[in-house]
Amino acid sequence: MTSSLILAIVTFVYGFSSVFYISSWIFNKKILARIGAALAVVAIFGNIAGFILRWVESYGHGYGHIPLSNLYESLVFFALTIAVVCLFLEWKYKNSHINAFSISLAFLIFAYASLKAGQGAGDIQPLIPALKSNWLTVHVMTCFLGYAGFAIAFGISIMYLAKKALSNNGKGLMGRLPDYDLLDELTQQTVMFGFLFLSLGIITGSVWANSAWGSYWTWDPKETWSLITWFVYAIFLHLRHVRGWNGTKIAMISIIGFMAVMFTYFGVNYLPGLHSYGKG
Amino acid sequence: MSRKKKPKGLFDKIWDIFSSVRLSVLVLLLLAATSIIGTVIPQNQLPDFYFHKYGEVLFRVFTTLNMFDMYHSWWFRFLILVLSMNITICSFDRLPHVWKIVRKKPSFDVEKFRRNKDTQTFKIKGSAQEKENLVIALVRKTFGHCVVEQKDGGFILFSEKGRYSRMGVYVVHSSILLLLMGGMLGSLRGFEGSMMIPEGETSSQVILRNTNEARQLDFSIRCDDFDMSHYDNGAPKEYRSDLTVFENDKEIFKKRIIVNDPLRYKGINVFQSSFGTLAGNGATLAFTSKDSGMVYERKIAMGESLELPENLGTFTLNHHSNSYGYMGHDLGECFIGKLTHGEQEPQEVILPIRFNGFDKMRKGAVSVAVVDYEKRYYTGLQVTKDPGVWLVYLGFILMIIGCWVAFFMSHQSLCVECQTMGDTGCRVMVSGSANKNRMGMALKIKRIASLIKDV
Numbered sequence: 046m047t048s049s050l051i052l053a054i055v056t057f058v059y060g061f062s063s064v065f066y067i068s069s070w071i072f073n074k075k076i077l078a079r080i081g082a083a084l085a086v087v088a089i090f091g092n093i094a095g096f097i098l099r100w101v102e103s104y105g106h107g108y109g110h111i112p113l114s115n116l117y118e119s120l121v122f123f124a125l126t127i128a129v130v131c132l133f134l135e136w137k138y139k140n141s142h143i144n145a146f147s148i149s150l151a152f153l154i155f156a157y158a159s160l161k162a163g164q165g166a167g168d169i170q171p172l173i174p175a176l177k178s179n180w181l182t183v184h185v186m187t188c189f190l191g192y193a194g195f196a197i198a199f200g201i202s203i204m205y206l207a208k209k210a211l212s213n214n215g216k217g218l219m220g221r222l223p224d225y226d227l228l229d230e231l232t233q234q235t236v237m238f239g240f241l242f243l244s245l246g247i248i249t250g251s252v253w254a255n256s257a258w259g260s261y262w263t264w265d266p267k268e269t270w271s272l273i274t275w276f277v278y279a280i281f282l283h284l285r286h287v288r289g290w291n292g293t294k295i296a297m298i299s300i301i302g303f304m305a306v307m308f309t310y311f312g313v314n315y316l317p318g319l320h321s322y323g324k325g
Numbered sequence: 326m327s328r329k330k331k332p333k334g335l336f337d338k339i340w341d342i343f344s345s346v347r348l349s350v351l352v353l354l355l356l357a358a359t360s361i362i363g364t365v366i367p368q369n370q371l372p373d374f375y376f377h378k379y380g381e382v383l384f385r386v387f388t389t390l391n392m393f394d395m396y397h398s399w400w401f402r403f404l405i406l407v408l409s410m411n412i413t414i415c416s417f418d419r420l421p422h423v424w425k426i427v428r429k430k431p432s433f434d435v436e437k438f439r440r441n442k443d444t445q446t447f448k449i450k451g452s453a454q455e456k457e458n459l460v461i462a463l464v465r466k467t468f469g470h471c472v473v474e475q476k477d478g479g480f481i482l483f484s485e486k487g488r489y490s491r492m493g494v495y496v497v498h499s500s501i502l503l504l505l506m507g508g509m510l511g512s513l514r515g516f517e518g519s520m521m522i523p524e525g526e527t528s529s530q531v532i533l534r535n536t537n538e539a540r541q542l543d544f545s546i547r548c549d550d551f552d553m554s555h556y557d558n559g560a561p562k563e564y565r566s567d568l569t570v571f572e573n574d575k576e577i578f579k580k581r582i583i584v585n586d587p588l589r590y591k592g593i594n595v596f597q598s599s600f601g602t603l604a605g606n607g608a609t610l611a612f613t614s615k616d617s618g619m620v621y622e623r624k625i626a627m628g629e630s631l632e633l634p635e636n637l638g639t640f641t642l643n644h645h646s647n648s649y650g651y652m653g654h655d656l657g658e659c660f661i662g663k664l665t666h667g668e669q670e671p672q673e674v675i676l677p678i679r680f681n682g683f684d685k686m687r688k689g690a691v692s693v694a695v696v697d698y699e700k701r702y703y704t705g706l707q708v709t710k711d712p713g714v715w716l717v718y719l720g721f722i723l724m725i726i727g728c729w730v731a732f733f734m735s736h737q738s739l740c741v742e743c744q745t746m747g748d749t750g751c752r753v754m755v756s757g758s759a760n761k762n763r764m765g766m767a768l769k770i771k772r773i774a775s776l777i778k779d780v
């Protein structure tokens with residue numbers, strides 16, 4: 046078994062898990078969500094196994110390093126964090142429909158990673174000197190925990206807007222989605238989680254840059270975009286907590302914030318300048 | 326409070342603007358939006374580059390607006406200044422009030438708790454007196470310290486925690502001020518530059534990055550050795566310099582630096598950042614005579630001239646170059662020499678390291694090739710000094726602590742009332758409130774209520 050094979054299988058397991066979650070919502074059958082959750086657990090273990098195996102394999106290549114060093118590897122970790130946070134929320138709030146949209150994000154990310162792997166991005170590569178630092182691990186992990194929080198907030202905000210737009214008097218398909226209050230609350234909770242970890246991610250990145258290059262902030266596009274993202278969510282928190290915004294407006298800001306996350310993650314590679322890392 | 330009643334003066338109006346969250350949202354929005362510019366327009370390039378890219382008119386406009394170094398422009402700094410004033414004034418505006426809440430003696434009002442919509446009311450068996458100690462123990466364990474008030478046929482229990490969590494937000498905001506102060510200190514009192522030291526040489530001169538000015542350090546650095554290693558696939562694995570620090574011609578210490586492991590001395594940090602090769606001092610060359618087929622190996626120093634055997638002429642080694650363009654191709658690293666023979670025009674001889682048979686193409690009486698040469702590296706060091714870093718790091722720590730407190734802790738109070746109801750049992754009310762995360766508090770009330778049902 047190679048890590049690539051395991052991870053390819055995991056893609057399908059995430060896919061099936063989303064299908065079950067969504068069917069559970071559509072057909073209003075609890076048991077389907079249970080199966081979805083069980084599959085998600087399997088996928089998570091597979092995801093972890095693939096991650097660890099890839100780590101081991103990198104030693105076989107003679108340059109062992111934790112698999113968090115390029116786009117493909119970060120996607121694999123991103124999906125894992127999303128799935129774990131999703132299941133945690135389902136357990137904490139005892140509501141399986143929360144995951145109808147969010148688990149699909151883990152699947153989509155995995156599918157995209159597999160696509161990239163098919164184009165050769167999945168090869169294990171040695172670390173360039175600048176990436177050889179323990180800060181790499183902490184930095185990438187905290188960033189992606191943050192992104193996971195925002196991704197789920199995004200999924201939930203979409204759910205909120207869909208319910209608002211399509212629900213007729215709280216009955217039917219849309220009516221079965223969680224209450225507005227719960228969705229609203231969850232958006233805020235996951236954004237706070239994301240904000241804390243994004244802050245940690247930016248901070249560990251700065252400390253790392255300072256220990257590797259002697260300056261903690263250089264306004265390179267990746268840094269700047271992570272700061273922009275951070276500003277957007279700071280705005281979210283203030284509007285929510287101080288000015289009391291909620292519902293549709295707050296859902297919209299969470300969606301805008303996630304666009305900024307996506308741009309920080311993918312879009313920056315199309316801008317001039319370089320962040321040694323994350324290039325496809 | 327009295328300020329509100331009087332007609333507002335200019336000071337009050339400005340104070341109101343700067344203490345409003347509306348302004349913070351606006352400024353944060355502007356910061357986010359304008360920050361994008363610098364990621365789209367490349368920053369800190371040479372004027373030529375911009376002139377060609379944007380044309381004259383845009384070039385003028387952008388230059389006036391400092392778009393080519395926008396993160397240090399007056400208007401971007403102005404936005405940051407407004408943000409800092411906003412944070413400061415907002416805190417001064419609210420802190421006294423919050424501080425009062427934090428410091429005041431807890432006072433409990435059962436009526437308020439009774440009216441709370443998350444209140445749980447239910448009946449259990451046994452009298453309030455019987456249950457009292459159990460309930461107290463349970464609340465102590467699941468919530469925290471509590472005070473008990475006795476009343477006719479029952480008791481009321483109050484508990485409260487997390488008062489100081491109200492300060493979390495102020496910790497976050499001060500952390501931002503610390504970051505900005507640290508950044509300012511760094512840009513006023515620090516510097517950033519580079520050094521290039523050939524192996525074996527010593528230098529104390531730093532070329533500053535933005536101005537290209539030279540700056541002398543209080544100590545000097547000798548590069549004893551530079552080395553690099555590669556992975557099997559050719560990708561770089563490690564760059565390494567062995568450095569010795571001297572002060573007043575006295576050796577202070579030696580240190581081997583690699584990327585991610587710098588040298589630090591007297592507040593100055595020295596990082597491995599680049600490298601290059603330097604003209605060798607000389608080379609060993611092979612001269613092949615076309616007529617006799619003999620090969621003569623000779624060592625030759627840079628600038629030296631050599632009389633060749635078989636009366637083949639005089640060869641002079643002139644210089645070394647890291648790249649050499651030849652008919653539109655880059656031959657890479659080359660030695661360049663000159664061959665003179667009697668009265669004939671001197672001929673230029675190019676000796677690319679990578680293409681050793683290159684000189685044969687000249688079809689001369691003698692062809693020259695490089696056998697061996699002395700290669701000397703120089704190490705490229707990034708040198709920085711930033712006396713503001715500790716403020717920034719302190720800000721980092723406070724920000725995380727502050728966010729944690731602001732997000733996940735809240736000022737909560739809990740009230741449990743037990744009233745004996747004849748012989749049938751007692752009526753229990755569990756209620757509580759929190760300044761944040763009401764849903765979480767409601768869940769907590771439910772949980773405590775269900776635990777009390779079981780005692």
Ligand code: HEM
Binds near residue numbers: 283408412501728
């Ligand atoms: C980059 C800038 C800023 C950041 C990162 C930031 C961050 C935060 C955070 C994390 C919270 C806690 C939200 C919560 O309760 O969950 C907060 C609350 C708050 N912020 Fe800011 N803030 C910033 C700027 C400002 C500014 C300029 C003001 C000035 C008016 C301000 C006013 C407030 C107020 C009034 C609160 C609510 C306090 C309360 O709950 O009583 N913030 N901020």
